[in-house]
Amino acid sequence: MDIERSPLARPFPDMPPVDGVTLRIARAQYKNWDRCDLTYAELAEGTAVAGVFTRNICCSSEVELGRENVKRGTARALIVNAGNSNAFTGYRGREAVEQIMTQVSDHLGCAKEEVFVSSTGVIGVPLPKDKARDGVAAVLQTEPCGWEEAASTIGTTDTFTKGAHAAAMLGETRVELCGIIKGSGMIAPDMATMLGYIFTDAAIVPAFLQELLSEATKGSFNAITVDSDTSTSDTVLAFATGKAGNPLIQSFDDPGADAFAAALKDVCRQLAHLVVRDGEGAQKFIEVRVNGAVSDDSAHRIALAIANSPLVKTAIAGGDANWGRVVMAVGKAGEPADRDKLSIGFGGHWAAKNGQPLADYNEVPVAEHLRGEDVTLEVDIGLGNGRAIVWTCDLTHGYISINADYRS
Amino acid sequence: MDIERSPLARPFPDMPPVDGVTLRIARAQYKNWDRCDLTYAELAEGTAVAGVFTRNICCSSEVELGRENVKRGTARALIVNAGNSNAFTGYRGREAVEQIMTQVSDHLGCAKEEVFVSSTGVIGVPLPKDKARDGVAAVLQTEPCGWEEAASTIGTTDTFTKGAHAAAMLGETRVELCGIIKGSGMIAPDMATMLGYIFTDAAIVPAFLQELLSEATKGSFNAITVDSDTSTSDTVLAFATGKAGNPLIQSFDDPGADAFAAALKDVCRQLAHLVVRDGEGAQKFIEVRVNGAVSDDSAHRIALAIANSPLVKTAIAGGDANWGRVVMAVGKAGEPADRDKLSIGFGGHWAAKNGQPLADYNEVPVAEHLRGEDVTLEVDIGLGNGRAIVWTCDLTHGYISINADYRS
Numbered sequence: 001m002d003i004e005r006s007p008l009a010r011p012f013p014d015m016p017p018v019d020g021v022t023l024r025i026a027r028a029q030y031k032n033w034d035r036c037d038l039t040y041a042e043l044a045e046g047t048a049v050a051g052v053f054t055r056n057i058c059c060s061s062e063v064e065l066g067r068e069n070v071k072r073g074t075a076r077a078l079i080v081n082a083g084n085s086n087a088f089t090g091y092r093g094r095e096a097v098e099q100i101m102t103q104v105s106d107h108l109g110c111a112k113e114e115v116f117v118s119s120t121g122v123i124g125v126p127l128p129k130d131k132a133r134d135g136v137a138a139v140l141q142t143e144p145c146g147w148e149e150a151a152s153t154i155g156t157t158d159t160f161t162k163g164a165h166a167a168a169m170l171g172e173t174r175v176e177l178c179g180i181i182k183g184s185g186m187i188a189p190d191m192a193t194m195l196g197y198i199f200t201d202a203a204i205v206p207a208f209l210q211e212l213l214s215e216a217t218k219g220s221f222n223a224i225t226v227d228s229d230t231s232t233s234d235t236v237l238a239f240a241t242g243k244a245g246n247p248l249i250q251s252f253d254d255p256g257a258d259a260f261a262a263a264l265k266d267v268c269r270q271l272a273h274l275v276v277r278d279g280e281g282a283q284k285f286i287e288v289r290v291n292g293a294v295s296d297d298s299a300h301r302i303a304l305a306i307a308n309s310p311l312v313k314t315a316i317a318g319g320d321a322n323w324g325r326v327v328m329a330v331g332k333a334g335e336p337a338d339r340d341k342l343s344i345g346f347g348g349h350w351a352a353k354n355g356q357p358l359a360d361y362n363e364v365p366v367a368e369h370l371r372g373e374d375v376t377l378e379v380d381i382g383l384g385n386g387r388a389i390v391w392t393c394d395l396t397h398g399y400i401s402i403n404a405d406y407r408s
Numbered sequence: 409m410d411i412e413r414s415p416l417a418r419p420f421p422d423m424p425p426v427d428g429v430t431l432r433i434a435r436a437q438y439k440n441w442d443r444c445d446l447t448y449a450e451l452a453e454g455t456a457v458a459g460v461f462t463r464n465i466c467c468s469s470e471v472e473l474g475r476e477n478v479k480r481g482t483a484r485a486l487i488v489n490a491g492n493s494n495a496f497t498g499y500r501g502r503e504a505v506e507q508i509m510t511q512v513s514d515h516l517g518c519a520k521e522e523v524f525v526s527s528t529g530v531i532g533v534p535l536p537k538d539k540a541r542d543g544v545a546a547v548l549q550t551e552p553c554g555w556e557e558a559a560s561t562i563g564t565t566d567t568f569t570k571g572a573h574a575a576a577m578l579g580e581t582r583v584e585l586c587g588i589i590k591g592s593g594m595i596a597p598d599m600a601t602m603l604g605y606i607f608t609d610a611a612i613v614p615a616f617l618q619e620l621l622s623e624a625t626k627g628s629f630n631a632i633t634v635d636s637d638t639s640t641s642d643t644v645l646a647f648a649t650g651k652a653g654n655p656l657i658q659s660f661d662d663p664g665a666d667a668f669a670a671a672l673k674d675v676c677r678q679l680a681h682l683v684v685r686d687g688e689g690a691q692k693f694i695e696v697r698v699n700g701a702v703s704d705d706s707a708h709r710i711a712l713a714i715a716n717s718p719l720v721k722t723a724i725a726g727g728d729a730n731w732g733r734v735v736m737a738v739g740k741a742g743e744p745a746d747r748d749k750l751s752i753g754f755g756g757h758w759a760a761k762n763g764q765p766l767a768d769y770n771e772v773p774v775a776e777h778l779r780g781e782d783v784t785l786e787v788d789i790g791l792g793n794g795r796a797i798v799w800t801c802d803l804t805h806g807y808i809s810i811n812a813d814y815r816s
Binding site for chain 1: 463464465466467495496497498530531532533639640718719722723725726728731732735736738739740745747748750760763764765802803804805807808809811812
């Protein structure tokens with residue numbers, strides 16, 4: 001089945017090289033297709049690494065090993081396999097990952113645990129060791145490539161190639177942050193894992209990089225949802241080569257730490273938005289803003305309940321300012337709320353305030369807003385100061401076509 | 409928009425009268441339509457009542473008042489308004505409900521709190537008091553009607569009329585249990601509240617009726633899901649007139665209590681299944697069986713995570729035995745599970761055992777099973793003895809058409 005490019009797609013941005021990062025791609029032929037499907041990033045000695053991983057407890061061996069090895073704090077290489085997720089494959093799947101780690105670490109003369117592996121694609125089929133071995137051998141011999149080629153090679157069912165860039169001034173030193181990501185929700189034929197990688201030449205200690213990445217994840221990768229389903233392989237890794245030569249950042253007390261944190265958040269948010277923009281069947285990009293909850297966490301859970309509601313998502317797909325469905329979603333979130341204090345609006349126009357439809361509600365500007373590609377839905381819980389923003393897409397016939405009509 | 413009758417529909421069953429219950433219907437014209445939309449059930453003096461209500465905290469005034477009044481344990485009348493849910497309408501909505509309670513209780517000479525009111529339909533518009541007053545006045549004057557007419561009148565977006573019957577022998581006394589229900593998931597134009605009513609001539613004390621209804625709800629109304637969304641008005645009420653003349657049932661120690669409990673469970677399960685069979689766009693009725701969880705509650709939550717997963721539901725719609733999506737859904741349920749102990753099957757055929765695809769997996773009988781109308785999905789968690797069954801339907805283009813394409 002051919003899947004059309006998302007109408008919400010964004011062009012691949014100009015992204016500068018990151019000192020200490022060399023990208024290469026090759027064909028491992030994990031599937032019978034005419035494309036590169038193995039991506040390799042070689043990282044300078046001393047590169048710091050941080051990572052966040054899926055909370056799905058039926059996770060892949062790649063996630064198990066990555067979660068463990070990221071604790072050591074250093075990385076020398078990343079391998080990404082596309083076409084086979086190696087998930088739910090037992091010990092045979094784990095052997096394939098360990099083989100790759102050994103092969104690459106032998107080549108680089110580094111610790112096996114400094115080689116990070118991700119896989120995405122069909123599940124239940126162990127990653128074929130022979131194809132992995134030949135593919136890795138091939139990729140180590142190829143010429144370096146650019147960001148867009150690497151971003152394209154990690155993709156599977158993505159309808160466009162995704163990258164994001166930010167720069168930050170750490171005192172007098174400019175550092176670059178370049179990110180690539182793949183994922184379009186959980187998509188046919190199996191699960192469209194979200195795999196994201198951020199590379200920077202900043203010098204930063206691993207523990208603080210982890211702290212900043214975890215914090216940035218809250219307002220980005222953990223604040224998006226396409227269909228409430230969660231891949232068994234979702235992974236975001238940040239690599240910092242230190243080649244920019246800035247004074248090492250160890251905490252927020254160090255000059256430039258705030259600027260770096262802001263740039264990292266920026267890149268994470270850009271990347272997260274691109275995944276939503278490639279949501280299966282997405283026609284609209286939806287921002288759900290919740291204010292007035294009893295806490296930020298409570299607001300976040302309410303926002304997710306709204307963003308995951310099939311009825312809210314189909315209403316917006318239909319251009320219907322159906323605030324009743326929003327009330328329903330708030331009510332089922334399991335968080336403190338009071339029907340008679342709820343206010344709901346679309347695109348800056350209130351439709352209901354304090355539990356009742358507005359007497360002078362004017363549907364015209366709201367309908368106009370809902371016809372657009374970017375929709376904002378605002379909810380005021382009226383109880384406290386907790387707030388959160390979550391992004392999602394609408395639920396359309398395209399989602400069903402991609403996920404139900406496909407037969408392998 | 410015309411919505412076609414569900415392909416999973418069932419004919420309305422033969423249902424005997426229940427002594428002490430008189431049904432009437434009338435036109436209140438809550439909407440501009442050519443049909444009856446007000447249902448009245450008059451109940452003999454001394455009728456016991458029990459109820460279960462939505463957990464959605466943004467619930468309607470009808471639910472608030474019903475939840476409060478059911479504690480008194482007796483009922484004399486039920487009024488059901490179709491076409492206007494009266495939800496999210498503040499004090500004006502509550503006034504309309506109280507007006508109906510007063511009007512009916514004045515007529516019957518009973519306590520106001522013995523009159524139960526439900527409303528279903530458009531939300532955010534207070535139930536018009538004048539139409540309610542005229543409708544109630546009219547219904548009190550009409551000739552009694554049968555079960556199917558009453559069941560049809562409580563319906564809104566239902567594509568077929570739903571009823572269920574069971575009988576039980578309490579010693580030498582035969583008692584009847586007749587149930588009617590409306591609901592088809594949360595459906596356009598607003599929320600398709602599930603409203604269910606069970607009438608019996610058995611003599612049973614209210615507290616024990618409540619205990620039995622709550623228990624029966626676990627394996628019926630709380631074990632179904634269409635799209636994970638929850639109406640703000642969901643209500644199930646059980647009325648026992650006592651006219652059968654059996655010795656009053658007060659606890660499981662009384663003869664016939666077990667038989668009555670079994671019949672009540674039977675009727676509740678039948679009614680719950682009918683709602684799933686009218687799920688928006690449903691083409692397949694899916695039974696999700698989870699065994700081997702650490703507890704029954706854990707099994708129930710895992711089963712719901714599977715039954716609510718858009719990816720599992722679309723896979724089954726497409727006839728795809730995609731056990732990988734089931735693994736994903738188990739993993740995201742937040743319950744104890746071990747990837748390497750999971751087994752998954754369809755229609756009695758295992759596809760994966762102990763965390764790995766079966767070497768001799770034969771797709772032919774599974775594909776055959778998935779082509780049918782009734783699909784069974786079995787999961788063994790492999791950790792304990794907890795088990796649960798949940799019913800749902802597949803997710804198809806029909807769901808999107810009903811919920812997104814509709815414009816009021």
